Amino acid sequence: MLDLPLAHVAHDRAAHRRSKPGLVDDLLAVRETRVLLVSSGRVAAAGHTPALLPAHEAVVGQGSEHYFLGEADDVAYLARPVPGVADGEPAALPAGLAWITPRDLADSGDPLATGLAVEAVALANWHDRAARCPRCGEPTQVAAAGWVRRCAGDDLEHYPRTDPAVIMSIVDDDDRLLLGRGPSWPPGSMSVLAGFVEPGESAEYAVAREAMEEAGVAVARIEYRASQPWPMPASLMLGFRAHAETTELRPDGDEVSELRWFTREELSAARADGSLRLSGRASIARSLIEEWFGGRIGD
Ligand SMILES: [Zn+2]
Known part of the structure; x- marks a missing residue:
């Protein structure tokens, strides 16, 4: 199994309740209801754990909307979008709270709060657009x-809306993993290839197309592994593993500027000497890389 930090869901979305007239007002009047503040793709958190606040403590900034996220153990959860202030900066929070992005949720340690936060950010991002x-x-x-x-x-x-994207570990006959670097990424930062599913194509076709377009590599034996929401702003990452039929690398220069095949030993050595930076712990990219590697790779 892949370890996917943002795929945890410990609550019931209770979709059947959403259309009940006055639901939000009714829930705000219930003392146990908890509210998650969300703004500009971030949630209010104490440390790395999203803050589930009583309604009277969740009054920050302008706006009065709430979205119903679901319930767990007879407690209802709402998201309250807080309009950003100048230049997309989120509003100031009470002492002890700070805005964090979904990337920070890998260290949350609270599956319920994490699942609610991912849902809240994804939903609020859609409303914003x-x-x-x-x-x-x-x-x-x-x-x-x-x-x-x-x-x-x-x-x-x-x-x-949720926009499907594919992300794939591509492995060759020698069990080497293909990693690439985007032109705007810092030197040494590399990851597995990814791309959006285009209208009219299957996810598997998108894997093969992206591998050819970005790297010039023909792939076969495309196997679905797992999926993870990636609300930055609105993706659902569909994770695959694919086998490389060709190994000559041809970076497209547009989305990928550098490509390299790694053995496990080479990857370990590059990590140890600081020349390789991998995607963060929250990403399915990291999970796919570690699945190929055969264990957790230290930070
Ligand atoms: Zn219209």
């Missing part, structure tokens, strides 16, 4: 406790 109807351009309004936006112009309902 769905203020107007893509069909007629009129403003949209929140409905169904945050799970629908309805167009004021033509009454069309819009639903939260």
Whole structure:
């Protein structure tokens, strides 16, 4: 099994409750209800653990919307989006709390808070980009406790979006792993290849297409491994393992500027001498690399 820090879900989304009229107001009146503050792709947290606050402590910044995230052990959870202040910076938080991104959740240590935070960020990111109807351009309004936006112009309902992307460990006949570096990444930072699934193609086809486009490598035996939400801003990462039929590397220069095959020994040595930086602990990229490596790779 892959260890996927952002894939934990310890709560019931209770989707059947979302359309109940007045649900959010009813829940805000319940003392046990807890609220997660979310702003500009971040959640309020104490250390690395998202803060699940009583409603009266979760009054920060402008705005009064809430989204229903679900429930666990008879406690309901809401997200409260806090509009950013200047330049996309999130609003100031009370003492003891700070804004963290989903990347920081690998160290959360609280599966319930982590699952709620990933859901809250993904949902809030969608709301941020769905203020107007893509069909007629009129403003949209929140409905169904945050799970629908309805167009004021033509009454069309819009639903939260998740964009599928593929990410794949590509391994050759000698059991070497292919890693690449994007042109804008710091020197030494490398990861497995990834790319968005395009309209009209399967995830497996996207794996083969991206491997050829980005690296010039033909792959076969494409096997699905696991998936993980990656709400930055709206991806669902579909993890695969693929076998390289060719090993000559041809970086496309656009999305990938450097490519290299690694044996486990070479990867260990590059980590030890500081010349290789891998994707963070929260990423499925790290999990795919460690699956090939055969164990956890230290930070
Ligand atoms: Zn419309």
